[in-house]
Amino acid sequence: MDRIDTMKALTAVVQEGSFTKAADKLGLSSQLVSKYVSQLEEHLKVRLLNRTTRRVCLRSAPLCLSAFIICPAPWCSFNSNTRMSGWISL
Numbered sequence: 001m002d003r004i005d006t007m008k009a010l011t012a013v014v015q016e017g018s019f020t021k022a023a024d025k026l027g028l029s030s031q032l033v034s035k036y037v038s039q040l041e042e043h044l045k046v047r048l049l050n051r052t053t054r055r056v057c058l059r060s061a062p063l064c065l066s067a068f069i070i071c072p073a074p075w076c077s078f079n080s081n082t083r084m085s086g087w088i089s090l
Helices: 003-016 019-026 030-044 063-070
Strands: 049-051 056-058
Touching: 003 019, 003 030, 003 049, 003 056, 019 030
Parallel strands: none
Antiparallel strands: 049 056
16 A cells, blocks of 8 residues: 555545545546545545545544645644644635
């Protein structure tokens, strides 16, 4: 599992609200995007997305993760250990 590709897939799905739109944005098949997200969910042992026939949305538990993935804010910084630090408000 390529972590960068799976994170890109998850980010695109959350931003677009659809596996098909995310696949178009990434230039991949929707099956591959779905596979990447499923592999990430298996690896983390947590369900990241709520899926319906019309929409895909992020579950409430991983919202903190998405805030850092999707829109890193200017108040975030990296320290000498390359760990992200800062505050987030929801």
